[in-house]
Structures are given as C-alpha cells and as structure tokens.
Amino acid sequence: PPPPPPPPGTPSLTGSVKRKRQIQTKFRMPLFNWQSLQQSKIQGTIFGEIDDEILYDVLNFNRFGEEFKTKAQPKFSPKRVDTTDNKKESPVKKSGEKKEKEQALLDPSRARNLGITLKRIGLTADVTVKAIDDLDLGVLPVEYVELFLKLVPTESEVKLFERYVADGKPLKKLNETDFFMYKLTQVERLLPKLKILAYMGNFFDSVYMLVPQLDAIIAASNSVLNSQKLKKLIEIILAYGNYMNSSKRGGVYGFRLQSLDLLNEVRSTDRKTTFLEHLVTVVTEKFPEVGGFVNEVPFLAKAATASLDAVVADVRELTRNLDIAKVEQERQLNNTVLKDFLANAEPKLDQLKETMETAENVFKTAVEYFGESAGTTSPNAFFSLFNRFIRDYKQAELNAEQRRRLERLAAEETEEAPTKLAPFRGFDRSKRKSRMLLDVKDGALDEAISGMKEEGYRLGAELTPRQQRKRQNTMARRLTVNRGKSTSPPGQSESPSASANRRLQPADPYLASRPWLK
DSSP: OOOOOOTOOOOOSOOOOOOOOOOOOOOOOOOOOOOOGGGGGOTGGGGGGGGGGGGGTOOOOHHHHHHHHHSOOOOOOOOOOOSSSOGGHHHHHHHHHHHHHOOOOOHHHHHHHHHHHHHHHHHHHHHHHHHHHOOOOTTSSSHHHHHHHHOOOOHHHHHHHHHHHHHOOOOGGGGGHHHHHHHHHTTTHHHHHHHHHHHHHHHHHHHHHHHHHHHHHHHHHHHHHOOOHHHHHHHHHHHHHHHHTTTTTTOSSOGGGGGGGTTOOBTTTTTOBBBHHHHHHHHHHEEEEEEEGGGGTHHHHHHTOOOOOHHHHHHHHHHEEEEEEEHHHHHTTHHHHHHHHHHHHHHHHHHHHHHHHHHHHHHHHHHTTTTTTTTTOOOHHHHHHHHHHHHHHHHHHHHHHHHHHHHHHHHHHHHHHHHHHGGGGOOOOHHHHHHHHHHHHHHHHHHHHHHHHHHHHHHHHHHHHHHHHHHHHHHHHHHHHHHTTTOOOOTTTOOHHHHHHHHHOHHHHHHTOGGGOO
16 A cells, blocks of 8 residues: 655655745844755755744744844845745745855865865866966965965865866865865876975974074084183093092093083082082182183073974975975976075075084084094084083182171171280289179178069069060969969968968969859
8 A cells, every 4th residue: 555645834855945035134144053964965854844834924033133132233124034935935945056056076174175175275177277287475475385285175076076077077166175176186297396385385494493403502612612611621521530549439531521411410518519519619729710610602592492293304305305496397387486595595405414514523523522422412412401500610619709798797707806805814803703792891781682572673674585485474473363362261270281272273363262162
C-alpha cells in the first residue's frame, strides 16, 4: 500500500522545496553568524519537516526589531514588509537563483581563512595574480605576501579545481573564495614567486639586524685579545691561585674562565672578606693602573646577546633565497623590479658574508687565546663569563671602599680617645680616698646620711624609661597593699598571727578590698 500522506503544513519532499522569501526588515538588524545547512542536505532532517514561514503572522517582529536593531540605521525609510506571493518577488527570486548556483569546493576552514584575507587586502583576484607574476611589492605589500604563503593551494585543491574545469562546469558558479583560489592555482611557480616577494620585502631589514650582532662579536673579541690590563689581572689571579694550591695540588700554568665565578666563594677566616675583595684591595694598592681594565672591554654586554650560529643560519638562508631570485630573473629578463633588487642586494649580501667570516675567525682566535674550545663555546657563554666577572669585580670594589672608610673612622676615633681622657690623667685615687675619710672624721656623718636618703630620688632621674616604669609599678603595688592592711574592727589591734598571715598572702588589690572572701 502507498505510504500515508504527510501531515498538513509539511512541505513535500518529492518535489522541489519551496524557496525562502526574502524579508525586508523595518530596521537594520545585526548579523547572526551561523553556519548554514545546504538545501541539498536538509532531506531526512528536522529541517525538512518544519516550515518557519507559517509563523510570520504570529511572531512580533516589530518588537524584536526595536530591541535588537543596530545603532547605525539607514537614513531612508525601509519598505513595508510584504510576505504575500505576488509578481514583485520575481526579481528576488532571480537573485536567489543566482546564489543557489554558487558552489563551494574548498574546505570551510580554508575558505573562511581565505575570505578573511581577501577582506583585509581589498584586492581582486586578477590584480593579486598580476602583482604576484610581476613581483610587484608596490601593489602587494610584504605583509600580504606572508598571508598568502599560508594559503598556497595544496595538491589536492589543485586537482579539485582541475576536475571541476574538466567537467565543463562554469567558473561563474564558484563563490568568491573558491574563484580566488582557482586563480591562484593558475599562477606558474606560485610558491617560489611568493617566497621571492617575501625575500625582497625583508632582505634589507634582515641585513640591518645581522650586521650589528657581527660587529659586536668582532669588537668584543678584539677587546679581550688586546687588553693588557685584563691580561695583568689574569696573571695576578693565577699567582694567588698557585699560592693557595701549590702545597696540595702543585702549581698550574693556567685556568679555565669558569674559575672566575669561584672568586667570590673563597672567604677569609673570619668569613668577612672574599678572595675577590682581597684581590681588589691588592690591585688598588699595588697595581692601580690594572683596575681600569673594565674600560678596555666595553662591548662585552652586546656581544653576549648575539648568537653566531643563528646569524650564520640566517646568512645561509639569505644566500639560498638570492639564488632562487636569480633563477627567476633568468626566466623574466624584462622584469625591471627584480633586476634592480638583485643589483642592490647582491653586493650587500657579499659584504655581509665577509663580515660574518671575520667575526667567526676573530671569535675563534679569542676563545682559543683564553684556553677554551672554539667548537663548543658560543659567544653568549664566552662573553657572559667576562660580564659576570666585571659585575662581581665592581661590587667588590664598592665593598672594599666601604671597608676602608670604616677603618679610617675607627682610626680617627682611636686617635681622639687620648685627648678625651687627658683631664683625668695624673689623678691619684689614694688621695681621693684619704680626703673622703678625712671628711667623715670631721663629724659630717649626719650630713652624709641625709645625702644618702636623697640619693635614691636623685638616681631615679638617671634611670631609663623602662626602669622608671618598673619602679613606678612597684611603688603602686606597695601603696595598694598598705591601703588594705588593716582588716580588724576599729579600736582593736591586729593579732600577731593575723599580721603574719597577711604578710604571707599575695598583694592582690581585689582580695585586699574584700576580706570576707579570704
């Protein structure tokens, strides 16, 4: 038997699906950026069983438009919404039919990325393709070239477009992003040309970044090679090291530069002075001219941040891309842009190579000069050792200067001490004692006793604030005990036992004022 008919209001899936009407809204509305489902894929889904147009008369779109309209509204008055089927919809239908003819071949993520790029550059496919063919950075700046390097058509995408054209399908059916990608597939040697464009746009910036690093390595290497003061300081360190180690390990002829980091770890017996601080003191006293060795090596900090291996790799990459540009120039003999670029870039690159070779040779000489291995030592590690040593040496100079200042102050106080004690010199204690005895024998005993009674009050003023507070608290406690001494009725004397018991009890103000609690 035939299947039952669909419920009322359900569109028939056997025939053509009813075309969606275009609605002219009253206000300009925000965009709802959803991912739409293609018409050919709604069969068998919930969307094939529903019809949203029957709700147009039920939903309050005017209120929705008032609440969600965008801030920027058109100056003209929009047309009235018309949802009835009439002849005025025929132009809309044609535009809808045109959109339906557009086909998407690219992966959605690739198409989205390409669409974002196209909106950013604002160039058509023909203009972009011509700029790539002509290697014209004036039309296609280097930042746009770097974007297209990430969107080069893959082999599968090239075959996809070839199959599409082989099937005789019109290119007009392709959407904007697919058509642009198809145009890119038609560019001969697309990837080499994009790389040449990026190389042309970044060449001079790369050279200007590499040259200062090489210059710093050359200058720093020459400075440590030619510094006589640094050489003398290394000699002093070697002498002290041999002095400390010769009795146990014997003398040595040299030491690795890593040993300079250990100068602060060796301390004096009282743990107050480091070996480096002592070394600074010796240099200041015996070899004052050596202390200025820091001024002879001024480029170490910049050289320590340079990476010679990275510079060498960048120079090799520049050379390789220059060779690619030369090959392309042979194919485009009439391309004046590429010809002028090569005429300026090739001498710059040759000069950069010479500077790089000089830096490598001078650095190797400097490393080997200080007994290190040129194959395993980088500029960062080599020059950082000197940087740390200079930093520690300057700090040791400050510490030594502070110690000398304190010693001078102590010496000045020692010299002033005899002057302060001069009035007391020649004082005979025996005479003072005899004079005191003589005063007592003269009968001034009562006078002395009265003075002793007043001595306590006089000495109280010489007490510290803490001692004064303690003394006041003690006197207050005694006063409290004296107030609560008498607990017998008036007219009766306190018994000896009660008096003794009261003296043994603690002087608690609360209990003293409440004798009935005892």
